Every structure is written in structure tokens, then in C-alpha cells.
Amino acid sequence: MTGSILFEAIVFLLGAIICVSIAKRLGLSSVLGYLLAGVLIGPYVLGFIGNEGDDILHFAEFGVVMMLFLIGLEIEPKNFWKMRKTIVGMGGLQVAATMLLSYFLFILFGFDKTVALTLAMATALSSTAIALQTIKEKGLLNTNFGQSSFSILLFQDIIVIFMLGALPLLANTDEPAIEHGNEHANLLQNLPLGLQTLAILVSVVVIVVAGKYLIVPMLRKVAKTGVRELLIAAALLIVFGISFLMELVGLSPALGAFLGGVVLSNSEFKHELESTLEPFKNLLLGLFFMAVGASINFIVIANSPLTVGGILLAVIVLKALVLFITGSVFKLKLNQKLLLTFGLAQIGEFAFVLLSFAFQLNILEQDQMDMMLVVTALTMTFTPIIGMVNERLLLPRLGTKESIKRPMDHIAKSQKVILVGFGHFGSTVGRFLRTHGVEATILDHDSNRVDFLRKMGFEVYYGDATRTDLLESAGIAEANILICAMDNPDVIKQLAKTVKDKYPQVKIMVRAKNRYVAYEFLNMEIDHIYRESLETSLKLASEVLSQMGFRKYTLQRQAQNFIKYDEDSLRRLAKEGQIGDDNYIFKARKELEQQEKLLEQDFKRGIVEFDSHWDSEQIRVALENPDT
Amino acid sequence: MKNILVLFSHPKFEKSRANAILVDKIKDKEGVTFHDLYERYPDFNIDVEAEKALMSAHDIIIFHHPFYWYSCPPLMKQWIDVVLEFGWAYGPNGTALQSKKCLNVITTGGSRELYCSQGSNSYSVTEFLRPFEQTANLCGMQYLPPFAVMGTHKIEIEELHTYAEQYDSLLDVLQQNLKRTDVRGFSFINDIPQLQTTDKI
Numbered sequence: 001m002t003g004s005i006l007f008e009a010i011v012f013l014l015g016a017i018i019c020v021s022i023a024k025r026l027g028l029s030s031v032l033g034y035l036l037a038g039v040l041i042g043p044y045v046l047g048f049i050g051n052e053g054d055d056i057l058h059f060a061e062f063g064v065v066m067m068l069f070l071i072g073l074e075i076e077p078k079n080f081w082k083m084r085k086t087i088v089g090m091g092g093l094q095v096a097a098t099m100l101l102s103y104f105l106f107i108l109f110g111f112d113k114t115v116a117l118t119l120a121m122a123t124a125l126s127s128t129a130i131a132l133q134t135i136k137e138k139g140l141l142n143t144n145f146g147q148s149s150f151s152i153l154l155f156q157d158i159i160v161i162f163m164l165g166a167l168p169l170l171a172n173t174d175e176p177a178i179e180h181g182n183e184h185a186n187l188l189q190n191l192p193l194g195l196q197t198l199a200i201l202v203s204v205v206v207i208v209v210a211g212k213y214l215i216v217p218m219l220r221k222v223a224k225t226g227v228r229e230l231l232i233a234a235a236l237l238i239v240f241g242i243s244f245l246m247e248l249v250g251l252s253p254a255l256g257a258f259l260g261g262v263v264l265s266n267s268e269f270k271h272e273l274e275s276t277l278e279p280f281k282n283l284l285l286g287l288f289f290m291a292v293g294a295s296i297n298f299i300v301i302a303n304s305p306l307t308v309g310g311i312l313l314a315v316i317v318l319k320a321l322v323l324f325i326t327g328s329v330f331k332l333k334l335n336q337k338l339l340l341t342f343g344l345a346q347i348g349e350f351a352f353v354l355l356s357f358a359f360q361l362n363i364l365e366q367d368q369m370d371m372m373l374v375v376t377a378l379t380m381t382f383t384p385i386i387g388m389v390n391e392r393l394l395l396p397r398l399g400t401k402e403s404i405k406r407p408m409d410h411i412a413k414s415q416k417v418i419l420v421g422f423g424h425f426g427s428t429v430g431r432f433l434r435t436h437g438v439e440a441t442i443l444d445h446d447s448n449r450v451d452f453l454r455k456m457g458f459e460v461y462y463g464d465a466t467r468t469d470l471l472e473s474a475g476i477a478e479a480n481i482l483i484c485a486m487d488n489p490d491v492i493k494q495l496a497k498t499v500k501d502k503y504p505q506v507k508i509m510v511r512a513k514n515r516y517v518a519y520e521f522l523n524m525e526i527d528h529i530y531r532e533s534l535e536t537s538l539k540l541a542s543e544v545l546s547q548m549g550f551r552k553y554t555l556q557r558q559a560q561n562f563i564k565y566d567e568d569s570l571r572r573l574a575k576e577g578q579i580g581d582d583n584y585i586f587k588a589r590k591e592l593e594q595q596e597k598l599l600e601q602d603f604k605r606g607i608v609e610f611d612s613h614w615d616s617e618q619i620r621v622a623l624e625n626p627d628t
Numbered sequence: 629m630k631n632i633l634v635l636f637s638h639p640k641f642e643k644s645r646a647n648a649i650l651v652d653k654i655k656d657k658e659g660v661t662f663h664d665l666y667e668r669y670p671d672f673n674i675d676v677e678a679e680k681a682l683m684s685a686h687d688i689i690i691f692h693h694p695f696y697w698y699s700c701p702p703l704m705k706q707w708i709d710v711v712l713e714f715g716w717a718y719g720p721n722g723t724a725l726q727s728k729k730c731l732n733v734i735t736t737g738g739s740r741e742l743y744c745s746q747g748s749n750s751y752s753v754t755e756f757l758r759p760f761e762q763t764a765n766l767c768g769m770q771y772l773p774p775f776a777v778m779g780t781h782k783i784e785i786e787e788l789h790t791y792a793e794q795y796d797s798l799l800d801v802l803q804q805n806l807k808r809t810d811v812r813g814f815s816f817i818n819d820i821p822q823l824q825t826t827d828k829i
Binding site: 612618619 | 709710712713714715719720
């Protein structure tokens with residue numbers, strides 16, 4: 001039934017859509033949904049996907065690469081540097097302890113020393129894809145647990161390079177090592193170790209330098225063309241390019257992508273890259289999880305259910321134990337420790353690479369590899385389930401929930417403001433906010449301006465704010481206030497509508513070019529409307545009247561009064577005053593009618609006498625006619 | 629229970645120490661409407677009708693403000709100018725405020741001793757507050773002696789908290805209908821027996 005690419009695509013997509021939406025409805029993580037979809041469409045249940053699952057797995061690993069790139073984007077270099085101790089400390093402890101314990105475990109299961117060591121290496125690695133996807137889905141990346149998990153996973157990404165390097169040393173030298181074909185050949189394999197290390201360092205430097213002096217200028221050029229798909233192409237090019245370079249020198253592409261992300265995290269394209277790559281990443285990761293599910297070999301399980309079950313249980317318990325101890329050593333709180341313990345207690349996707357490489361080197365036999373692959377896939381499947389048990393049954397009993405503390409004494413930091421449009425209007429808004437220490441997240445679609453403003457030290461991002469995904473990466477979900485200061489009222493309308501529908505908690509404050517735009521906003525039930533011409537024109541008019549001899553303070557009071565009166569009439573006329581999108585002549589005529597109505601109203605109102613308490617006329621009149 | 633309206637005016641409230649503590653104590657009290665004038669009318673454009681409605685809905689009016697140059701901050705004076713309208717608060721048919729009670733709650737930098745003929749301020753607080761007293765009289769309101777927190781330049785935080793407690797008790801007493809005879813002979817309402825606890829300020 002297989003064969004056609006279209007058919008396979010349909011199977012995968014349908015599987016994903018059905019299983020993930022069921023999983024989500026049941027309140028489970030999407031990872032579990034994907035994995036189950038994979039099992040379902042795999043060779044042992046419905047049989048839609050045969051053995052090509054492995055190839056798909058390799059292809060889909062690219063999702064992991066993209067994920068690390070995106071995570072890199074969120075970590076600024078200086079923060080990364082701060083994490084170095086946690087990465088080496090926690091990661092080192094976890095990998096060393098897990099390897100040691102699982103080595104003895106596998107000896108206990110009757111494997112010989114070399115095999116046990118290889119399997120121990122595989123066991124030490126956790127699944128970046130599953131763990132981080134789950135963490136991000138729950139929005140926990142910035143918690144202690146999230147940071148710890150991330151540190152450990154990153155360390156594993158680094159250490160796996162050395163593991164792959166060490167495997168050939170374990171190989172039985174009597175047999176030719178390349179019997180199964182070596183797909184991990186890279187440029188540097190035959191170089192001495194010192195040169196290899198040098199090449200690795202050079203490639204890291206290349207990424208850092210290229211990020212600053214090649215990629216960012218390229219993105220600026222691309223942005224200037226205004227063709228959106230070019231930016232998508234550029235984003236993909238960056239990730240592919242880095243991965244290629246990394247594979248060339250034998251480094252993990254994921255690690256390289258992460259570095260690339262960190263380098264670009266300071267650039268104005270951060271949000272744009274995030275929102276562009278996010279859908280690709282999600283789909284590829286989904287595909288990856290499905291491929292893992294499809295690769296579970298149920299025949300192996302059926303043949304030796306006890307061994308598989310035994311190893312599976314032992315591995316999870318052992319990994320969990322080490323993680324719990326690691327968490328204790330680094331003084332995590334109990335609930336954070338438990339999340340870490342159950343979050344990373346699986347064998348990860350690197351095990352697939354490591355095991356098949358060991359198989360090529362004749363370290364492992366076919367049945368040993370199959371067994372271990374099954375265990376790996378099963379641990380990955382069980383993690384989301386265990387995590388759910390932890391969250392639903394264990395954590396509620398143990399109580400403490402990490403509350404994110406906000407410095408409430410500092411007004412400027414307590415509220416998140418997003419300012420869209422940094423032209424003449426928006427820039428004044430932004431400048432005044434900034435003088436009060438309020439750093440709004442600024443979005444603007446003019447890349448020249450973005451570039452210039454960044455030089456001036458503003459935090460400005462480039463992008464089309466009407467796109468929900470960009471807004472999301474700018475943090476609209478946590479924002480308190482959205483300021484729409486763009487020039488084009490239609491764009492503001494579109495943005496305001498999107499945000500009003502999807503994020504009703506955000507207070508929307510809009511710039512209104514004129515009265516008619518204000519009517520439309522009012523009818524959209526947006527209350528905070530700022531007409532750009534109202535106060536300025538009254539100021540001018542007051543100035544004129546003052547030159548003609550009116551007293552300035554009286555004019556000031558009259559202008560205040562006039563604003564109040566005009567706002568009232570604006571709200572009153574909003575319904576009938578709508579101009580609509582009809583043709584220009586009709587529109588112009590309708591505007592004239594409106595104008596006329598206003599003037600008529602003003603005329604009826606005349607010069608309003610108020611503030612009579614400051615003159616004695618009223619009292620004089622009253623004294624003269626005591627009867628009234 | 630009587631309704632109390634606290635008309636508070638302070639042009640730089642965020643920097644104030646004494647008033648922050650006093651206001652914090654009473655602003656959410658039941659039966660008390662705390663009305664922050666500088667926050668409501670930053671442009672001095674007072675909504676007269678709204679203010680009149682607010683006055684009508686309360687039995688006791690408190691002018692709470694720092695004592696700047698022996699008087700209130702300018703917005704409060706503006707408020708008095710525009711809200712206490714002829715024909716409403718005073719003059720023919722100006723009976724809207726009849727028999728309401730009113731008083732000043734003030735904070736002064738100088739201590740009580742400085743406000744006398746021998747002190748550097750030459751006159752007593754009561755004398756400086758005559759315009760408020762007479763305004764109240766003209767509007768038919770009963771004017772009570774002021775509640776004053778004095779010497780704020782040197783006062784300790786703990787003492788300010790004691791004052792805040794006392795302010796709070798004062799509002800309780802006012803809500804229970806304080807009689808005019810209860811305050812007779814006192815220059816400061818701080819000193820009436822109802823507000824004296826064992827640990828005297």
C-alpha cells in the first residue's frame with residue numbers, strides 16, 4: 001500500500017491531525033499524540049508505513065536542529081555564558097553517573113563489557129526533542145527546571161561528539177570496521193586529534209563571525225526587498241547552512257544550530273526568524289515523533305517481553321534516580337526536581353545514531369541493536385505518560401508550585417507594553433515611555449528605520465505586526481498594553497481586531513488619523529482612541545485667538561471644554577458617521593455632510609460661558625433681583 | 629453610618645512619606661470614598677457636575693492635603709472655586725451642603741510649637757485655616773477642628789503609623805456621628821478623648 005509520496009504524506013498528516021487533536025482534547029501533550037499516531041500507522045498496527053520509517057526518522061531529525069536554533073534565538077550570549085557552570089556541572093554529573101550505573105546494569109543483564117559500555121553511552125543521553133518540546137509547550141523554559149533540563153541536554157549534545165569519536169576505539173579490530181557501510185564519514189576523520197579539535201573550534205568561530213557579519217547584513221538586504229517568502233528562504237538557508245558546516249566537521253548539527261541561534265538572538269530579526277521557522281520546526285518534530293512511534297518493533301517485544309520490559313523499567317528507574325540526585329546536588333526545589341526527574345528519564349534520539357554506528361562497527365549484534373532501539377522508542381513513548389502521572393498525581397500532593405516573582409515595586413518592569421509602529425507618532429510615544437524607564441517591545445516594518453533605531457540603542461524588532469505568530473513571539477500573550485501607532489489605519493484595524501479577538505486581556509490603545517477612523521474604532525468597541533490632530537489643531541486655534549486678544553488661560557479652559565464636547569459628539573455620531581469603503585466621490589461627499597453637521601452643532605452651541613465662579617456677574621445679578 | 633468623602637490633593641503623592649502612610653490606612657475603608665484629585669484631574673479640568681453629585685452623596689467632607697504655604701495645593705483651591713457654586717453651595721437656594729460636616733486633615737513640616745505667636749510661623753493652624761472654616765460656614769456646613777500630622781520633616785516612620793491608626797479611628801468616630809459638643813474647646817481633633825489610647829502620641 002505504500003510507495004507513493006503523496007499517499008505517505010496523507011497518512012502522516014491525517015495520523016497527526018487525528019491523534020494529536022484527540023490527545024489535546026484529553027489534555028495530554030502533543031508529543032504523546034504524535035507517538036501514538038506513529039505506532040498506529042506503523043508496520044505493526046495498520047501497516048501504512050513500512051521500513052522506510054528509518055529514513056523518515058533521519059529526515060525528521062531536522063526538526064530537532066530547528067528547535068535548537070529557535071531555543072538559541074531566545075538565549076542571549078551573555079545569559080548563555082552565565083549558564084556555563086550549570087551546563088558542565090549538571091550535564092557532566094548526569095552523564096557520568098548514568099553511564100557508570102547503567103554500565104553495571106547491562107553487565108548484570110549479561111552483556112559483555114564493550115556492549116555494556118556502548119549501551120551505557122546510549123542510555124546516558126536523553127531526548128532533546130521530547131523533553132524540550134514538552135517544556136516549551138508548557139511554557140516552563142524559564143523556570144529552574146527548564147533551565148536545568150536545557151543545560152543537561154546541551155551538555156549531552158556536546159558529549160555525543162566524543163562518544164561517536166570513541167566508538168571506533170571499542171570496535172573489535174580483528175574484523176573490518178566498515179562492513180555495514182559508514183555513513184558518518186566526514187572530512188576530518190583521518191586527521192590527527194589536535195587538528196580535529198582545531199577544525200571544530202574554527203567552525204564555531206566561523207558561525208559566530210558569519211552570524212554577525214554575513215547573516216545579519218544578508219537578512220537586511222532580504223528584508224529590504226519586501227518579498228516575504230525570501231525571508232523564509234533566508235531563514236531556512238541559515239539553518240541548513242549551519243547544519244551542513246557542522247556535519248562537515250563531524251559536529252552535531254543541533255549544537256551548531258543552537259550556536260547560530262545564540263549569535264542571532266541579539267539581532268532585530270529575532271522575532272521574524274522565530275515566527276518563520278516555528279511552523280517548520282513543529283511539523284518536522286511531529287514527523288520525528290511519528291517516525292519514532294512507527295519504528296517500535298513489536299516482534300522484538302513479542303519475542304522477549306520480559307527482557308525488554310526489564311531493561312525498559314531498569315533504564316527509566318536508573319535515569320530517574322540519577323536525575324533526582326543531580327537535582328538534589330544542585331539544590332532544586334522538590335517539585336522542580338520531580339519535573340526534571342521524569343522529564344529526562346528517557347533515552348534520546350542520539351541513541352539511534354549511536355547504536356546504528358556501533359552496529360556498523362560490529363560492536364553490537366543485530367538483535368542487541370533491535371532490542372535497544374525498541375527500548376529507546378518505548379522510553380520516549382513512556383516519558384509523556386510518566387510526566388502526566390507526575391503532574392496529575394504526584395505534584396498536586398507535594399504542593400509547592402513555583403510562582404514567578406515579579407518586582408512589583410518597580411512600575412516600569414511590572415507591565416509589558418508592545419508598541420507597534422515607530423514612525424513620527426510612535427517614536428514620540430516610545431521616547432516618552434523610555435524616559436520613564438518603560439522599555440516597550442517595539443515592532444516596525446521598515447528595516448532601514450529598525451536598523452537606525454537599533455544603533456541609537458532602542459530595542460526595535462523588524463516584522464509585519466498583523467501576523468499573529470510574530471505578535472506571539474513578541475510576547476502578546478503576557479502583554480498588558482498594545483499601542484498601535486502605525487500610519488495606515490487599515491493595518492491598525494486589522495491588528496486591533498486580531499488582538500481583541502484572541503487576547504481580550506490586552507488593553508488596546510490606538511492612534512486615530514482622523515475622525516472617521518475614530519468612528520470605525522468606536523464601532524469596533526475600542527475605547528482608547530487618540531486622535532492625532534485634535535489637540536494640536538486646538539492649540540493652534542488658541543494661539544490665533546490669543547494673538548487677537550483673548551486671554552490665554554480662558555482659551556486653555558475653552559479648549560479643554562471643547563475637547564470634552566467633541567469627544568461626546570464623536571461617540572454620539574459614531575454609528576451614523578461611518579463612511580465605509582465606498583468609492584472616493586461618495587466618500588468625500590459623506591465627509592462633507594459630516595463636516596456640515598458638526599459646524600451646525602458648533603454654531604448652535606456658540607461661545608459657551610462657563611467658569612462663572614471667577615466673575616461676580618452672576619452674584620451681582622442675583623443681588624439686583626432678590627426675588628428670582 | 630455616615631458616608632465620608634476624602635478629597636485628597638497632593639501634586640507629588642508618589643514622593644510623599646507621611647501622606648502615603650495615612651492614605652494607605654484609610655483609602656479602602658468601608659463607607660469612605662477616597663477621591664484623589666490630582667490623579668482624577670491632572671489637567672485641572674474639574675468635572676463640576678460629577679463633583680457636585682459626589683458631595684451630595686456624602687455626609688462628611690474631608691479636605692486632606694499637605695499644608696503648602698499655609699494653605700492647600702492649587703488644584704484643591706481650584707476645586708473649591710469651581711464646585712462650590714453660587715446658587716448651589718451658597719447664595720439664594722444654595723442649600724445643597726446644609727448641615728454636612730467638614731474638616732481639614734493636614735500634614736505640616738514644622739512642628740506644633742512653631743505655629744504660635746512666638747514661633748517662626750507666627751500664627752496658629754486654626755488661624756491659618758480660617759478660609760476653610762468660613763467657606764464651610766457660608767455653605768451651612770459644620771466645621772470641625774483639623775486633624776494634623778505636624779513636624780513631618782523629622783518624624784519617625786513608627787510615629788506616622790500611629791498617626792495613621794488615629795486617622796482611622798477618627799473616621800470610625802465620625803461615622804458614628806460625632807457631636808459638636810465633643811470637639812468644643814479643642815484646636816486639633818487629634819486631642820479629643822475618643823482618640824486617646826493608652827500609648828499617647
